[in-house]
Amino acid sequence: MKIIGLISCVALLGSALAVPATVAADTRFEGRAKTHVTAQLKEAKEKSYKLSKNADALNAITRSRDLAWQSHASYLNSVRDDVNQLGKMFAALEEVKHDASAPQQVAIEDSKVRLQRTADSISEAIALLNDRTRNVYFSDYGEAVQSINEHTRSLHETLDAIVKLEDAKAGFEKLDLGIVANLVDH
Secondary structure: OHHHHHHHHHHHHHHHHHHHHHHHHHHHHHHHHHHHHHHHHHHHHHHHHHHHHHHHHHHHHHHHOOOOHHHHHHHHHHHHHHHHHHHHHHHHHHHHHHHOOHHHHHHHHHHHHHHHHHHHHHHHHHHHHHHOOOOOOOHHHHHHHHHHHHHHHHHHHHHHHHHHHHHHHHHHHHOOOHHHHHHHHO
């Protein structure tokens, strides 16, 4: 009877020790997955910064009225290319969104909406440029360009905020302030 009790005790102890190892492995996997999502968001933030700068330049030349329609077309093509690249980045983020923290998931969804609004404004500006026989000096075109500028700035601000939040959480985790980091997630 003592042997059966000893075997039961060893089995129970072994299973109890295995559970924390499994939990620790799961936690490490979750951490790597969130780190991967954070890295992708940082890359998208950098691309959104470039997009925002190109949109700022387009807005500036639209207000200054110094350049010909060809320059406007070039800037519109540049921002359209940036938006298309960001669209691919967000498609990849959508596939790993389940690994993201709650704030990251919200930021991904919000950024996709902002990116779509930017794309719609770009399409409108291109159509206006084509329809108005390449005339860039009318209010509808100027409003479309202003809309592009506002949407790109908003997109970049959203991505910048989530990246800063995730960096702060990582800093808390390094300091072993898990309670504070958990409060930010909920």
